Amino acid sequence: MTQKLILVLNCGSSSLKGAVLDNDSGDVLLSCLAEKLNLPDAFITFKFNGEKHKVDLSSQPNHTGAVEALMEEMKAHGLDSKIGAIGHRIVSGGELYSESILVDDEVMAGIEKCIPLAPLHNPAHLLGLRAAQSIFKDLPNVVVFDTAFHQTMPKHAYTYAVPQELYHKYGLRRYGAHGTSYRFVADETARFLGKDKKDLRMVICHLGNGASIAAVADGKCRDTSMGLTPLEGLVMGTRSGDIDPSVFSFLAENANMTIAQITDMLNKKSGLLGLSGLSNDCRTIEEEAAKGHEGAQLALDVFVYRLAKYIGSMAVAAGGLDALVFTGGIGENSELIRSKVLGYLGCLGLTEDHEANLAARFGNAGVITTADSKAVAVVIPTNEELMIAHDTARLSGL
Structure with a gap:
């Protein structure tokens, strides 16, 4: 096992997936899934060494509560000191970002600027980013944009039938989402089918x-x-x-x-x-x-x-x-x-x-x-x- 593990945070509109991975082997050492966020019966399930246990999030049934619960679980297993970098899924980078990038203040501002393009997700991603930065102050954070995969769409597919000055001035076009999933599934489907x-x-x-x-x-x-x-x-x-x-x-x-x-x-x-x-x-x-x-x-x-x-x-x-x-x-x-x-x-x-x-x-x-x-x-x-x-x-x- 490498001494430098990757912590991945994937915040959805009503869920949060977290995982500590060995990037060399692909092994997942700790994983979690928070479900029904923003509902009264929100909860998060952790899996470590094949064993699962569930933590109630009703006292703070949102993304912040889920991230905090994940961080506490990592500390309990002594994994927090072995993390080498933190990766975050971001739904929309608009036209600002066409590929993954290291996080700095400018990138944080860019993600915030794209909130109107993903009003349910980008705010949740920022919560995860800020929580990670506050706990792991010296570790690099990387953001991976779901919009990047769709940059190969032909112009006739991403263009809306509106006056084109709206695209040129404001970036009004189709961007897509879930691109990180599509990247993986396209490769895996081909492998599975030979x-x-x-x-x-x-x-x-x-x-x-x-x-x-x-x-x-x-x-x-x-x-x-x-x-x-x-x-x-x-x-x-x-x-x-x-x-x-x-x-x-x-x-x-x-x-x-x-x-x-x-x-x-x-x-x-x-x-x-x-x-x-x-x-x-x-x-x-x-x-x-x-x-x-x-x-x-x-x-x-x-x-x-x-x-x-x-x-x-x-x-x-x-x-x-x-x-x-x-x-x-x-x-x-x-x-x-x-x-x-x-x-x-x-x-x-x-x-x-x-x-x-x-x-x-x-x-x-x-x-x-x-x-x-x-x-x-x-x-x-x-x-x-x-x-x-x-x-x-x-x-x-x-």
């Missing part, structure tokens, strides 16, 4: 509380569903995804809502939460839908239908479809969502292998379509933390 990624036309579905989809051909991103901000695209945990922009004027005139109120609603009160009236957690939605809850059933139906439509459009962007890939918390673990999506895709020649779909859960990769399908659908667990660790070690000279 193919060269340059020979695969992939549509990758990263499904979690934040959800997106990307078309990858020749190993490069050709299009993705998220846009200027992570609000565009698929239905998500609390985000609406695609919606008529005239909703703003409609609600302003008829509901006396301000732009800020509407933006907050579309980002934090819509999606699965808004449709179901219950929760943004897909597990809860599936459980309640099975019991006959109409709101939960509607949330599932809208989520799946929108995703299936996007898969068709991304197959066009990729120039065809060789592999449909499911990843992320929902994509890796919900056989129900995958089954419902594949049910729509018979027109593309995909047929579900039910038993294989059931088996491909809880970290298990696997092909979930029948042998006679025209394209293969596969579940590939993502590992954003490992990608972040590699970039962090390289840029910090470890």
Whole structure:
């Protein structure tokens, strides 16, 4: 084991993943997952030496509480003194950053400047950065941007049909997100299938509380569903995804809502939460839908239908479809969502292998379509933390 380990912090809109990795071997020495952040029943689960234990975060059910709990756990295992560098996932670097970079005051200011492009995430990332800087004062911090992978999109894919002076003056364009995950999953899918990624036309579905989809051909991103901000695209945990922009004027005139109120609603009160009236957690939605809850059933139906439509459009962007890939918390673990999506895709020649779909859960990769399908659908667990660790070690000279 190397004496210089990498601590990776990956703050999502309602979650925080943390991991201490040996970059040489890829071994994870300590990991954690904080879930249901900003909900009363928030908690964080730690795994060390194969043993798990859960810590309640109800007294401080936010990202700061989760980071503090992680730091205490590291100290308890004597790992804090062995950390050589800290890597952070950042959703949006706008056009300021096209690749990973060492953190300094200017970079912190740049990430803050990009908050309007990722209003749920960038503030959470900054919390993680500041917590790490305060505890490990002499260690380098590296930020890895989810927008970087999508810089290979052709201009016709990232350009909005608005006056182009808005792009030139303000950077109004599509940026995408989840790029760190897509980088890993594209490589891993090719390895799993025994193919060269340059020979695969992939549509990758990263499904979690934040959800997106990307078309990858020749190993490069050709299009993705998220846009200027992570609000565009698929239905998500609390985000609406695609919606008529005239909703703003409609609600302003008829509901006396301000732009800020509407933006907050579309980002934090819509999606699965808004449709179901219950929760943004897909597990809860599936459980309640099975019991006959109409709101939960509607949330599932809208989520799946929108995703299936996007898969068709991304197959066009990729120039065809060789592999449909499911990843992320929902994509890796919900056989129900995958089954419902594949049910729509018979027109593309995909047929579900039910038993294989059931088996491909809880970290298990696997092909979930029948042998006679025209394209293969596969579940590939993502590992954003490992990608972040590699970039962090390289840029910090470890």
